[in-house]
Amino acid sequence: MKKKLWSSVVASGLVLSVVAGCSSAPSNNSASTPAATGGQATSASKEQVNLRLYAFDGRDTTYNWTPTIAAFEKANPGIKVELVGLSEKGDTQEATKKLDLAAASGETMDIVMFSDPASYAQRVNLGMAAPIDEFIAKDGNYKEEEEYKVDTHLNGKVYALPGKFNPWYVLLNKDHLDEAGLKVPTDWTWDDFADYAKKLTKGEGTSKRYGTYFHGPQNGGWLEYLKLAMENQPQDSDILKADGTSNLDSPNFKKTLELRVKMEKEDKSAVPYADMISQKLAYRTQFFNQSASMLAIGSWMNTELGGTEKVPLNFNVAVAPFPKNNASDPIGYTPVTTDFVSVAASSKHKEEAYKFVRWYTTEGQLVQGKNVPSWSKVKSEDLTKIIDTILSATKNPEKVDKASLIKTLQVSKASQMVPAASYQAEVYKALNEEFEKLIFGKQDIDTTVKNSQDRTNQIIAANKK
Template sequence: MRKKWFNVMAAGVMVVGLLAGCGSDKNEKTDASPSAGGSPSASSAASSPASSGEKVHLRLYTFGPEATYNWSNTLKSYEEANPGVTVEAVVLSDKGDTQEAMKKLDLAFASKENIDVLMFSDPAGYAQRVSLGMAEPLDDYIAKDGGFKVSEEYKVDTTLNGKVYALPGKFNPWYVLLNKDHLDEAGLALPTDWTWDEYADYAKQLTKGEGTSKRYGTYFHGPQGGGWMEFLKLMMMNQPKDSDFLKADGSSNLADPNYKRTLELRVRMEKEDKSSVPYSDIISQKLAYRNQFFNQSASMLTIGSWMNTEIGGTDKLPLTFHVAVAPFPKNDKADQIGYSPVTTDYTAVSSISKNKEAAYKFVRWYTTEGQLVQGKNIPAWSKVSNDQVTPIIDTILAATANPELVDKDSLTKTLLMSKASEMIPAASYQSEVYKAVNEEYEKLILGEQDIEATVKNSQERAQQIIDANKK
């Protein structure tokens, strides 16, 4: 399978030198010291892999641009602690577009470029590329590194089919960004514990105007081409277990009533309340969620907390209003608030790296102490305590254009209350299921079939994919 994939991908590589490294002239000094409670295994992993005197140059292929990942200071800190080792960040999308980045990564891998470290942005993409042999198993390296358990050492368990192929970097729970000025205008209180029905009610009350100048109550950025599937699992992902379209054993979970409830919510808000930006506009106009929120075209944005680095505005998208944060809504009032989808960076060692041990040591450092140095996200590393979160948030907001317009208290409380559902290992065919479910949703939202047919067709197509992959 791997050989066939290489041949197909290599045939599509038409341009040599597709990828370029990312540089920066920012050289601010960053404190690379680990927290007082740092783990011995993390510290040992940061020891120099070039102790023999051999120089090592690692190439990190990432979707994360300099502005949101602070690569210049982060990599400089690692190099200073590891003489003889240099790390080059090859940024695959200057705008942080993960789909663009993954396409370039696949081409680069097929053409056997010198790739040492890989970063994947979602569990489906991670599982798919593991199945294609792109990531090196890390279990033997972890055994030599103290034998820690990923599920205990990190807040996100990256175990896949009984093996570990990547370690998690950031811990980015999803939340809701709100235009506080619009809330005040409508006389609505800032939510601290709410349901999706209440979210829909807020969106309806926040919607204003008609035509091209209409302001929508909310914007949902997906699904799109099998990506951004979180927006079809809104009422599944806030559950402690079974939060995805597939179960842990790879079987279908589309009979879960919360899948149907999500479809009903999306149809109600777009077709009946007319409070969410139409799906047809999102696709045809290639709308960007940042622009929709910062340009005040939508009053609420459900999104991942990677937005922390931009929440106070940027040069490209300045913040001109007060913004607040609310937790991911729950389904029913009796449910516990706080469960939300959590994204991370799946940081892996390339299977074609010529410096695998050195690459692992960097991955281990980057996903532990390196997250504190980077200072752009809440780390998935369990050794980071709640007391350390507030200064991290302060650092993140200070780098934005107008941090004074951000309700830091609501942001901090939301992040601290957030928790991930039980991790479901991604099946190798998960992206196929996502694409099929996406296509059925498009038929629904574009008026070609009803909700019952959408659920039925999604279940049947998913089962066909599962059966085909188990032969």
């Protein structure tokens, strides 16, 4: 990689936005820290290979790195892994800045981890990650999109394998469901979701209990809530298509707007957007304080489902899959966050680096035992053990309907990934503004769709000049 390229990246202050609330908090280690010792090379004639792993989160409390790296080294004598943490404050933006600075200064890199699709896609385009298709071909020639629940292809090549698997799902107050005579859904549509929300809404005024709470969009972020009916599609599930053009002519964009307006204005079953903004509401407290009976959110919440010291759990919780548009649609497509684990383009030990990447994203995830893996070959009993471990760290794991959680995680899968465009944040901000005009009654749905399309196309055109 050329220093000039990375110097320009750093100088321009390239810092990609990370989905708020994602559980990928960076490291407590601001400098390189030696990995745990493991097996030694078995042959004196074979030179030991030292790999440097740049992780945005280097803490054992969240990623269990010490035993994980030790297990890899034991299984692969002759390869040592040095962990490099990128932030002391749990700040993914700081981690991204430090990663860019390390690349610009020519530090030795062998394995790099990205915490979100935007960071991954943009740094692939800048040449930080190497394609690993040739190693996959030698390693059984498996299909990445079948071997894992997250498809990491970019421009027809694989530049990373996915680690953890955090799909979005719907949290349910099971006590409220029982009170309303409703079953825990195992396969449902957005129409069903709206019907549940209406039946779960209760009371008036300040003590009113809403059927659901939508935590966005806000400040150009949390756009997941502005594309609900798009995100459950196998392809073209985002605002922009893979070629960078607008996807707002999709009828599912309008369907999302219709759903949001119906639930807030007609059914009055969703917490008002104005309240979310003016009162700076938090999704955790809305759900755990029982102000809202359902919450569509990412499964980084697994570690909090049984309640914590800060946010206790005083009711029973169940989990349902992300809703579909039509009953005949395939179940399980949902937004997903993951770790993108790549071989650094500048590595002099790409084969050994790939060996770690492949091991870490398969067997290593089971050793780590901190997250649900993206590896599709995880056995049910292994998944159950991981969930048991995660829930055991909460205050009241017995209040969580574990069967519904496991079943939801088993059916969940990611849509085809759409590479992030450099102007994506600008588009998101414009769409947020148009949504606010709609939800505050300043324009109708058709006008909102048209204005959103026009502004998005203008931004795209301006960035092509």
